[in-house]
Amino acid sequence: MSDLLLTGVTWHDADGTGHTGDVAVREGLVTEVGRVEDTEGLTRHDADGLTLLPGFVDLHTHLREPGREDAETIASGSRAAAAGGFTAVLAMANTSPVTDTAEAAERVLDLGRAAGLVDVVPVGAVTKGLDGHELAELGLMHRSRARVRVFSDDGRCVADARVMRRALEYVRAFGGVVSQHSQDPALAGSQACCHEGELSGRLGLPGWPPVAEAAVIARDAMLARHTGSRVHVAHVSTAEGLDVVRWAKAQGIAMTAEVTPHHLALGTELVAGYDPVFKVNPPLRPTEDQQALRDGLLDGTIDAVATDHAPHARHDKEHAFVDAAFGMLGLETAFGVVHDLLVASGAMSMADLARVMSTNPARIAGLAGHGRPVAPGEPANLVLVDPTATVTVDRDASHSLSRNTPWHGRTLTGAVHTTILRGDVTAREGEPAPC
Numbered sequence: 001m002s003d004l005l006l007t008g009v010t011w012h013d014a015d016g017t018g019h020t021g022d023v024a025v026r027e028g029l030v031t032e033v034g035r036v037e038d039t040e041g042l043t044r045h046d047a048d049g050l051t052l053l054p055g056f057v058d059l060h061t062h063l064r065e066p067g068r069e070d071a072e073t074i075a076s077g078s079r080a081a082a083a084g085g086f087t088a089v090l091a092m093a094n095t096s097p098v099t100d101t102a103e104a105a106e107r108v109l110d111l112g113r114a115a116g117l118v119d120v121v122p123v124g125a126v127t128k129g130l131d132g133h134e135l136a137e138l139g140l141m142h143r144s145r146a147r148v149r150v151f152s153d154d155g156r157c158v159a160d161a162r163v164m165r166r167a168l169e170y171v172r173a174f175g176g177v178v179s180q181h182s183q184d185p186a187l188a189g190s191q192a193c194c195h196e197g198e199l200s201g202r203l204g205l206p207g208w209p210p211v212a213e214a215a216v217i218a219r220d221a222m223l224a225r226h227t228g229s230r231v232h233v234a235h236v237s238t239a240e241g242l243d244v245v246r247w248a249k250a251q252g253i254a255m256t257a258e259v260t261p262h263h264l265a266l267g268t269e270l271v272a273g274y275d276p277v278f279k280v281n282p283p284l285r286p287t288e289d290q291q292a293l294r295d296g297l298l299d300g301t302i303d304a305v306a307t308d309h310a311p312h313a314r315h316d317k318e319h320a321f322v323d324a325a326f327g328m329l330g331l332e333t334a335f336g337v338v339h340d341l342l343v344a345s346g347a348m349s350m351a352d353l354a355r356v357m358s359t360n361p362a363r364i365a366g367l368a369g370h371g372r373p374v375a376p377g378e379p380a381n382l383v384l385v386d387p388t389a390t391v392t393v394d395r396d397a398s399h400s401l402s403r404n405t406p407w408h409g410r411t412l413t414g415a416v417h418t419t420i421l422r423g424d425v426t427a428r429e430g431e432p433a434p435c
Helices: 073-081 102-115 138-143 161-173 199-205 212-227 239-251 260-266 267-272 287-298 333-343 350-365
Strands: 002-011 018-026 029-034 043-046 051-054 055-063 086-091 119-122 177-180 231-233 254-261 382-392 409-419 424-428
Touching: 002 350, 043 382, 051 073, 051 350, 055 073, 055 333, 055 350, 073 086, 073 409, 073 424, 086 350, 086 382, 086 409, 102 119, 102 138, 138 161, 138 177, 161 177, 161 212, 177 212, 199 239, 199 267, 199 409, 212 231, 212 239, 212 254, 239 254, 254 287, 260 333, 287 333, 333 382, 333 409
Parallel strands: 002 043, 002 051, 055 086, 086 119, 177 231, 231 254
Antiparallel strands: 002 018, 018 029, 051 382, 382 409, 409 424
C-alpha cells in the first residue's frame, strides 16, 4: 500500500462544485484534501491539469475465464480494466462452466484477487447453465465468500415470466438485483444479427425489432412492482426501451438501467460494410436511438454507463457477418468515448461522468468501498484523468488478449492517467502494474 501526495489536482463534489489543491492518501484512505501540511512519508505525484474522480465501476464485463482463456483471462481483463481507470468490474456469469454455484463464484473472486489490479466481483447466473428453466444457487452464491448480489443470464434473456418472477422474489430477501438481457427471443429470432430496419432489409441480414427489447423491459417492470424487488436493464439500446424505463421510474418501480459507450456513439450504418467488429448484441441502432440514449443518460433515466466488454479470439470474430461472434472490447476506451462524446462537447460535466461511471454503478452493485467522494476518510479507489489529452486507439496496444475493438484508429479527447486501488497505483499512463 502506497502513501501518496497528489499535487495541484482538480476534483468535484457531487453537486459539481470544483476544487483544486492537494490530496493525501495514507494506508488506503484519503486523509486530507486542499492544503496538506504534513507531507512526510508521502510519495509526490504532480497532478497539475489532471482531474481526480472516484474509480470507475463496470456493471457489465465479460472476462471469459473459465473456459475461453484464448479470448481473455481474469488477469488480462484486470490489466485492461486498470488501464481504463476501473477499480471494480462485475464479471458476467456466461463462462464455461457457468458461474451458477457458490464454488464457481468463489473461484472467480479468488482469480481476481490473485490478479490484484481491480476488484473482480462475480455475477451469478439466474438459472442453471443459463438454460432459463431452473433457478441457480442464488442464496448459496450470496452467502458464499463471493457475497454475490447481482444475478444475470446475460447473453440470454430470462424469457420465462414465471422463472423471472421467482428470481426476483428470491433475491429480494437479501437485497439482490437481477440484471436482465432484455430481448424477447421469440420476437428477435435465432438468426437475427443487426437492427431490424431499412438497412437490414437492403443488406439481406435478419434483424432485431426494437419491440423485442421494450416488451421484456415492460414485463420485468411489472414483475418488479409485483414482487417488490429490483431489476436492472442491461445495455438498453432503443428509444422504445428507454421510454418504458422512464415510465417505470415514474411509477416508483425499482428499476435501473445502463447504456454502453458503443450504443451512445456508434450507429447501425456501420454494419453496411459487413465488418464483424460491429456485430454486437443488442445491435447498433439508428441515429434517433443514439440521441434518445444520450438524452436519457443526461436526464438521469439511464443510471450508468457499462462497457459490456466482450473479447473474442480472432477465429470466432473473423467470419461472415451472420456467423461471427457478438461483442466488442470496451474497458480501455470507455472513459475516452464518454468524455469525448459528452463532456468535451459540453453536454455533461465531469461530476456527471463520475455519477454514471462510478457512483451509480457502485450503488447498484452494492459496492460500499467504490464510487465514493474525494473526501477525508473515504477509500482511495480513485482515477486521475487528463481531460485535454488526445489518444488514437490502437487495437494492437490493447492489454486485452483480444483485438475486437470498434474504436481502432479513432482519436478521442480525454485519457486515463493513473488508477489507484486502495492507495496502490494499479496503472499509470496506459500501463498497468504487474499482476
